[in-house]
Amino acid sequence: MTVWTIPHAKEPVTLTNVSQVQLKLVQSENAAVTVNAMNQVGILKSKMHVFGKKLMEYILKPVVTLSNVAPSINAAKKSQSTTVGFKVLPKSSEEPSNPVAVYKSTLAILKALSGPLLSLKTEGKNGDENTTLMAMLGFIAETASPLLTYARDVNVHFANEKCQELIVEARKLMKRELHNTKRVGTMKVDNKNVKDQTQDAKDKCHVSEGIFALPECAVSESIGCLVNLAYQTLQEAGSNTPQCAIQLFYTVRNMFEIFCDVVPTYHRDSLQKLPRVCALHHNNCMYIAHHLLTLGHQCRQSLPPPLCDGTSMFVDLIPVFRKLASECFLAQMRIQRDQLVENLSGAEGFDQVATDDNFLACERAIKQVVHQLGHLQRVWTDILPSNIFTKAMSTLINTVLMHIVEKVSSLEDISADDAQQLYPLLSGLQDRIPHLIKPGEDEGPLAMVFSASDVKSLIRAIFQNTDRRATALAKIR
Template identity: 30%
Template structure:
């Protein structure tokens, strides 16, 4: 403008009068400019009237005016101030007026600049130039939010300008999202038993790039998108069989199709980890179309990783890789699990879905595979052993077939011929397999494997009694087998102690004690049953005959012993069977003898019945043993019972003859008082009886 140059010339010539005039002229020009711009601003941001004029002319004039006012201020304040022939105070007044006018000029120019940016924003949106639109929106925001500009924030139009920015910004974000959803389409549809998931991504890389960059620069939160991928894509791929198809034959879109069952599936249908890795890579290949570079240090996969990695890695490890640990030593030797996990982790880092230095969950898990395998292997061994322990005990097999009682008598270290449960043999085979495998592994694993053996045996002591509790208490066959099982396991443990097995203190003794304890309890139970049956063996005084009760009770006791014979004779070692049945029979004979000896009066008829009862016992009881003659050696009261039968049917002379003044055979089993009691009960009080009693000394 010409008048500005004139003012500058006047200042240079130190013409104070013209300086004042031209400063006043500038002030007038600024006021005129502000008046025109105010009308434009009021029309657009206060009254919102239709306005066909453009702000370009105002911006151009405003820029020139601002520059030249700044030049004038600099000249007046710095170059000519000391040379003007006017009062300093008067000059200062003109300078202050000029400074105030300049502030107003800058605010007017700022508002016009904001208006220009709004127009540029509309143009960018119309041309789908979203990245440019976001840059313009950021510029508008910086101008509006400048807190140092108190004049602008106090104007009537400020709130309207601010609201317009907020509306434009929200509309831009909305349009960005709509555009993004057109370029990146994700959908899922559920049917009765299955779900279909579809992901379509545009191949228009230019449009996709600027849309995504603009969206993420605007602090777009991809939570909904990430939640969809986790719930409908990654979680099913990791936990169940999924059909994954990537279609790249369309010119406009790449398409990912997934299909899977929404029903609860059996564990054996869980996908192999290699299948899971392959499917995840297919998904990432599809998603790579939106993996654009947002800044020098940030891309979309970085953002996805931050949102997804914690749940993704927890799912991958907990629901896939945990189940991928080999179950057997052979599988472990052939496994490439560690290498595959490391390779997959490197793949995720390259995407870059994970950060190489920070996200080490997969690497740490791979480093623990050896330890986890040991835990899994040992746990599987124990679980397998427990499953075997739950099998029926009565499914049995003969062991130590050649170790007859004659052989074991010669060599007590031999395990005697008997029956054990097949399940016990399975447990032993399992433990021997573990011992064999220790020779193919390093010392650490070897010691870990060997430590499972005492664990299995100690678990046997608690698991079998608990699981088979009722049968062990009620069924003699089960108790006998459990007894043999415990003894055989204890024998095996002693035999294999030289293989490096730590028997964990008293495991061998505990096995022997447990087997003995349960068998003794069964013995007591059988003895109690015999005594209960003998309640029918009523020998009350004052009856003329016994009736059928006592004989029936004896026959029932013998049947009970026959049942035990049928169960135990083929199961128990011969020595154990002989001792057990001898003790039961001895207790039975002792009770019969006790009851007869307790009778005060035995008539001839009753005596004959008692003889018959004793005869039944003497005839049938020896058949309980394989060698009937064993009864004479092993049943202590057997001879006494046979002698009692003789006494009950003998005459006084025969009885005294068998006593023979304390030197006869009766003295081996009877006391003098017992014989005297029988004589008094059997014979009437006569001189002959008195003489006989006198001879019993």
């Protein structure tokens, strides 16, 4: 049986009324039967909750918060009762409670209660003594020391929690939509330096300025955030304990390894059906591979051994990401190729195009092909690097032309009327295709070698001074 003597319910426990607090435990022969009965009817849990709340509020909390208070324990064998109260000590200083004194007072109270309560354990020698004493009193098992183990491994627990949060954040970024983009990479090198670079390239010791440059392209904003998260994590690893730093480093590796599984699976439908998303995924993978080239070197000096000795490299992941980029984009290229060939199949081999029905079928097939190529040109031109865009479009256009040439050349007999109809069909295709891969301003093959002033000087040296030459010079900027 427990008897509480406490101040008014609304009054907090202070130095003025702490002496009024008293907990009296009276042992009874029928205590076990009573507790069992309360458990059977389902009220034991609520009773223990109320008891624990009062124990915390009126017994344990004053021990911690009031510095001039010490527990007063009186055990009466005759009445088989234990009384726990408080006595106010003379005020000696304004300092807060001494941790050692608080620890001893708490142990004294728990020893007096001798109930099935758990105890907090502290780190170090006092914690080990506490564990032994609690085991002797029956509060915990003799082999159990979970809190002490937790205190010793607190850095490990922090690192585990941090790593888990980073993986969750990385997965959220990977599952975002890919169509929100940003521009990355370096602009085209100034043409005035091309000649000097070409001359320097003859020197075996010369290294081009753009050898590690990422070509200008578009990537998903979420992937930019993912790469920034990797850099921030490695910077944080450099300022942590060695064990925590190692865990954070391998968490970054896990983030990139998870990318190879999550993104192709979660965005599978978009990657197959949307050429723009597929091109973005290609750029995303190449963008990550570009940063993996130097990511380990940039953070190497701040990492602990053995990471700083050369193991903090990510270069082994570069072929994985490049393969992921190429496989996805090549699969999309095959889809577009098959669609182009299917559209051309409606031309019925360009046979007997002199008839109205066959001419309309061929015209419709060519329009479908031009429309598809035009769509790819619009969605890829601002996404892919210029060299990749040119190669991709040229490959698809070459597929179309080879198919048409093969079908036309396989015709056994081409009448004059058929030839007259084939000419406008194929001429229209010839006129439209060059615009699909026409380079932009300062992006053509001539601009890659000569500057504008060099081209003007070359024209003046080769051609006579005519109106056509003047017009051509005026167009060059």
